[in-house]
Amino acid sequence: MSATILGVSDTVNDPAYTAAFEHTAKVFEETIKIFDDATNPSRDGWKLKSEHKEDKCYNKRFPLGKVYHLKKEYQAPVDLVFQDHWSDVENTVNWNPSTDYLKRLAVIGNQADVLQYALSDVAVIKGKDFIVCRMYRKTTDGYIVVASSFDTDLPPVPKKTRATANVVAGKFTGLGPQLSTIDFLASVELNDKLIPENLLSKNIADIVIKDARAAHKHISSKFSH
Template identity: 25%
Template sequence: MTSVELHGVKDALSPEHEKYSTALKTVSEAFNEAIEFFNDSKFDSKEDWKKEAQNEGSTVYSKQIKQGKAFVLTGELPGNWEDVLKSQWTEVNGMSTWNDNVVFSKVAHTLTENVDIVHYANADVMVVKSRDYVVARMKRIIDGNGYLVARSIELSELPETKGHVRGHIHIGAGRMAPHPTKQDTTVIDYIMCIDLKGLIPKSIVNSVGFMM
């Protein structure tokens, strides 16, 4: 039986889900990488990140990492961090009803209480055709913060179709923390590094990288 233990929580696959052992291992590796980002001494100050955009309540930064260009969105959401984490985890199937950037989103398999496999697709963005993604996700609560991490996996039962270009998420990670001064407010940091696949000008990739 395949299992992983991270930050005091063990996820073990049942016999019926053993065929998804690679997904479990892949997302656990991504989780460790994400925690390294969040724990970096320069992350909160964004000292070595470039500011790309800013509007009321959120800021987007970028930097080059080994997998490519990574983006970070930092902002605030109403509600306590536990509720935000819960909604991020449980409301996948209805995401397209409130997020115009999402064409469809569904949980394909629930592997454990903290690990699942999700298939979703973005709408067309500018000249970039819709991309779809198959990802394994993992969540944890560490030191009073919520974390949700995803990475692309290959799943034979969900092959690429003509309707969407299959993108690859090297790392997608969210940290949800209580605001230090505002009650019922969550500080969010989302890290995203994606290979959109296909021939796309670099300027376009930089423009839409966090929207995909």
């Protein structure tokens, strides 16, 4: 099975992940449209859910689910920021306090892999585990990375419970030799029916902000001169 996205084709190399690859390719196309909507100056329908200093996280409901968006600047070249995210992803546990566990399970294409990761306990959100198929494409001024959960018999990390990532994505844009932005998108189903929706939304937005700020600290330490 192959998928052509943004003019670039990739083929899954492991039959066990064909359905995951196909599903994420479809989510990728939908995510491109959500990025366009999120970055429209009108911000029509987007609601502010949480903020910390200059960082603001908004959400809006789409057919894919309730999507959270945050944009942040990073003082580093976009190619280095992307490569750190894609190639060195397993190192995330060493700099992001929200991530308890992260392992690349398989590389299933030239621009696709499979990850398993688990969140630390954050406020009311306790011990969630995800397995996602992840893809990227180069754009004219950066990269887009999209990950989405798929059906699997693989068990969750011990002491964690399985949750669903409708989409977790990043749009990496180069603004100059030492300046980049990342637009973060996240839509997750945490299966916490006992937590009031407003409280859950606030906590998800808080995690998005914390992740973006942790990435800023990490990138500043690694790449800034």
